[in-house]
Each structure stands twice: as structure tokens, then as C-alpha cells.
Amino acid sequence: MAELAKVEKIVAAYKDIKTPLIYILKDVQKEFGHLSEDVLTGVARTTNIPLAEIYGVATFYSLFTTKPKGRHIVRCCNNAPCHVNGSKQVLNKIKEYLGVETGETTPCGTFTLEFTSCLGLCAVAPVMMIDDEVYGNLTPEKAMAILKDYKMKGRSHA
């Protein structure tokens, strides 16, 4: 099947790297959007690592997901430095605007809202990360404007 061929190609790219499973899963997730049982079975077959072990790794790390997610992943930080700078108000506004709780995806499939641990951007707290972009010094209004922009244009702005 086509999926297995893609997995094989990804695995082959790491043949010179010792214990590359995390890199492989990252690339596989990039290719397929999430790590489904089918895809993980393909990784197990290609790498000869037991499926149970691979599943264990795929569910351990927060950047991996075994379920489909929205087109954009919104990661909000609510650790102490963001907390004392008002991240709760920001998060509440985002939840209200998107109509979802953390861990959920909007019905249209555009956004998945997640909780993240500290992103190391505390001098511009509170912060969030949308896909690969970081946004700091957030207020509820600013966060909403950024999300609106993603919704309208379907792209990021710096």
C-alpha cells in the first residue's frame, strides 16, 4: 500500500542514525497528520521494533498525537510566569472564541486547542504557539485578533 511505501522511505532516510525512532515518528506524523494504528503498525514492521514499544513512545511525548487534529494547533501556556501575567484570562477568551475546551478540536477542523508547558518565552509572557509560530505579550483581545487572522487568511502573521 502507498502508506507503507511512504513509511519505508522515511525510515530509510535515518538508516545511519542510531535509535532514530523519535525522528521517524516526527516525520511520519508530518506526513500523515497523526499517528494512527495503521501507520504505527507500518513503522513497527519497517523498523522491527515491537508495536507496543512504538505505541508507548507515541503516547508519551506531547508533540505526538494518535488522534487526528485541526489544521492549526494552538498551544497555550499557563505555567506560573504566564499565570501571574494574566494567562488565564487569555485562555478563557480563546476557549470562548473557539467554543472548545483544551484538548478539543473545533467542529470545522481548523483549530485544536492544547495546553503546553513553558515555552521559554517568559520575558514576553503570556505566550502561545500556533503551529511553529510564537506569540507573546498577549491580551485576550490580541489573542483573539491573531486567531481571527488565521481563520480568515488561513495563514500566519508575525
Add this chain to the structure above:
Amino acid sequence: MHRAHILIAMDAHTISQGARTVKDALVRSLSLAGLTNEVRVVETGSLGIYNKGVVLVVYPDAVYYAGVTVEDVADIVSEHIIKGRVVERLWLTEFIEGKRVAYAAVPPRFSKQVRVVLRNAGIIDPESIEEYIAHDGYEALGKALTAMSPEQVLQQVKESKIQGRGGAFFPSGLKWEFAAKEKAEQKYIICNADEGEPGTFKDRLILEGDPHAIIEGMALAGYAVGASEGFVYIRGEYLMSIGRMRRAIDQARQHGLLGENIFDSGFSFDIEIREGAGAYICGEETALIESIEGKRGEPRDKPPFPPSVGLWGKPTIVNNVETLANIPQIILRGAAWYRALGTDACPGTKVFTLVGNINNPGLIEVPMGITLREIIYDIGHGIPGGKGFLLAQMGGTTGGILTAEHLDIPLAADTLRKVDAGLGSGAILVVDDSQCVIDLVKCFVEFFNHESCGKCTLCREGTGRLLELLEKISDGRGKMGDIELIERLATTMMSGAFCGLGQAAPIPILGCLKYFRNEFVNHISNGGCAMVDTKYAMAENDLAIA
């Protein structure tokens, strides 16, 4: 030859404030003015200034401009670059003894900073190996490989008394010695760049500001202990750090500073990057090793410790980014020079990240022994909104709690230990007196509960039960006796959890209970937070102003 250089700090913080668009506008504007060959725009690492928008520095005049927007760029070019006049409204200055002083001219006794680790950040282009070399870069490696034996390098590090900057403050020289004594065909050097302690971003900015210093430090470690391979384990979320490090490694290879037979000395060393995938626990050294091995990042039983049995079963040194960035300077300038910095028991400088309710948040490097008062009020310019100081949490979310009575303790690993705190990862979270302590403790515990790896029962279940108890108290459902239950649970976790995460998680909880027990009691007897009404009213006000 360029007659002027404009430096713009380009790191993950400043990009979120619009540094990239300002830089692009600047390049465009210079090109329109026909100045591309005369003025060079350089992306550099952190300048350590974060509450003033996009900051850039014009050299040779050393004029700092703050709050620069795309609209301001034309003025900087036409006024400063063409006519040589400083753009007053953007000029970054400080008031010292009543006089306006240019930021670059603030004397060290006022700035209080001593830059060893951050000596190049904000000065060189981190994507240029030539600039690093021009600032004594790779000179220490050259000196070590051509004029020193591995034993001599190890001896210098031992004599410097440098202690691990990841938070444990274990003597690095001793750790190296353990690995050096092991007989093995292969040994490994790992740079722990899995920075995840809330409030900490020093490693991020060292990686983004001076990546070659880390490569040089790792190569020196490899030479000292007999390792030929190194790994930099960087958090998967730190995309910019990964990019800068990758580029630096490629450049070092091209220049023959990594690879086979470096400086014709017979010593070979190479470095590979490994990315994390989102797990706080991987900052624990054995969990990190598991993760490089492609497994779940769960900590291992110790002993054996990594210097004897580490990555793929081989002797391995795991050092923090900041520790490694110190090493080239120690080798170049000698152990005695290093020991003269800081305090006798805890030499050197410490890179801190100053965050929370503070006017001037950011990245600072100061000698050990400085007081919290100096950091908060002199460097940090105090607490915003005229509010009072409630507490500071030292070293991240696992860190101890300091209150007003501790403002004048000299900060060092040994002095803080006496008050149940530590320097930890170097984060200093300043909290003002408008914050609810229970809310804050709940926030700490939410973090631990989220990040507990699930391996041992005490941490997995303990963090969950603690969170339930705190939610109860916070919601006004708390009962007398809950506080004692929290204490019992916390002390049990401290003595019985498998690794540092579960052992350290209770520290800030017990710290807050020690200094703010009344707050807990009041929440229980009043059925919730008395601050809630005023706090939300204030939050609404803040929003209206914003």
C-alpha cells in the same frame, strides 16, 4: 568595508515582538538609500532587553534604539545613518544619579552584570563562525589540543570548581573525572538543552546567541575524558535553537573544528543534534538518555550513574548548556581567573532569567553572591503598578520560595540551601502582592501533574491528589485537616518519589505553606478566595486600559 553596523537581536522572544519585520524594513530602507554596501545589518543573539519592544544597536556609535517599529525605520536611516543625528525619541537611555546616560555607557557598577557565558550574545552574529573566531572562539580548543594533555584540561575544570548549571550544582570536574577514569572504547558527551523549567529560557538564548561556545565546550569535554561523539539534546519546541545549532555544527565541520583529527592533534570529535518531542521529564539526565535511545523518557535507577553507564551503556557526561558555555573561557583564562568570580564556595557567574511581575524582565548574567534585592530593584527596576513584593520563586517551578526577609541573602548554591531553596535553573519568578497564593500553588501543581511521567506511584498519584486538594481549597470546599493532608502527602513524595521531579515538586508547596499558611487557613474558613472579586475587577480594568 562597512562604515556602520546595525545589530538587531533575533531570538524567539524578539521575533514574537516583530524583530523580523523591522529587520526586513531596515534592509529595504538601506537599499533604497543606496547604502547596502556601507551599512551592514547583523542578526545577533539576545541583548537581554525585553520590555521595550524591538531593540537595535547602531555601531560604531553604540546607540541603542528601543521600541522600534517598521514606521521608525526610515527615520533611523535618514537621521542617524545619513545625517549622523541620534533619533531622540527612540534612544534607549538610563537615568543614573539624575543624569541621562546612553544604555551602552552604563558603568558595570550600575548594570551589575558580568558577562562570561553571554559575552558574545548580542555582539556577534551567531550564524557566523568567523565572528565567533574573531572573539577568541576555538582558541581554547586550539590551546588544549596543541599544548595541553587531557589530564591538564580536566585538572583546570576541577580547579575552577565550576558546578553544574542545570540546577543540581554538582562539581563538573568531578563528573568529568568519573567518566575519564572509565575504560571504554566509546564514551559520549551530551549537552542537556532540554530546557523546560517554567520561567527559564537562558539555555534557549545561549543556543540562539552563541552556539559555537557550546560546540567548543563539548569538544573540550570530549578531549578531557576521551570521548569522540557528542549529542545536543534540544527541546522539540525550540525550533530556532535547533536551526542555529545545526548551522553552527555544519560550519564547525567545514572549518575542521569538528570531525577527524582536529588541529592535527589526532583528536576526533563530532556532534549530532537530537530533538525532544515534548516531555519535561527528559531534562532529567537518565530520562534524556532513554529518549536519545528512542524510548519513553522515563528515568533510570541510579546508581549506576551516567559517567559509568550512560548512553547505549557507555560512560557518558551530561552537562547543561550554561556549564559547557563556561568551559572554553575556563581553559583560555585559567581556573584561578574563574575562581575569582563569584563566591569562594560557589565561583563563577550565573545566568538568570527574571520573570513574572517585574518592570524589566529578561536575561541577566551576574556574579554569584549578588542579592535578590539588587536583582529585583536595581536590575529589574522593581514591581509594576506600585504593587508590593509578595514572594520570589527561585530556579523554576520546582524551586524554593523566598519572601521579603530573604531579600539580602547573597545568592549562591550553598547560601540558598540553608533556607530550603536553590538557584536551580536560574529562573527568578517575582510575584506581586495582588496574586493569590493558593492560585499560584495550584498552578505549580497543575504543571507537575501534567509533566509527571507516570513511572512511580508517589509522583503519578501524588501530584493528582495534591491538585484535587488545592482545587477544593481554592473553590471554597476545603476542610480543616486538608492542610495537614497536603503536608503529609508532600513530605511522603519528597522522601519516596523515584526521581528529582517527584522529590522536588513538594518544595514550592511546602515553602508557600511555611510563609503563607494563613492564606490557606483563610481560604478554608472563608469558603474561598477573598481576593477573587477585587482581582477580577482589576483584570477587567487592565483589559480596558490595554
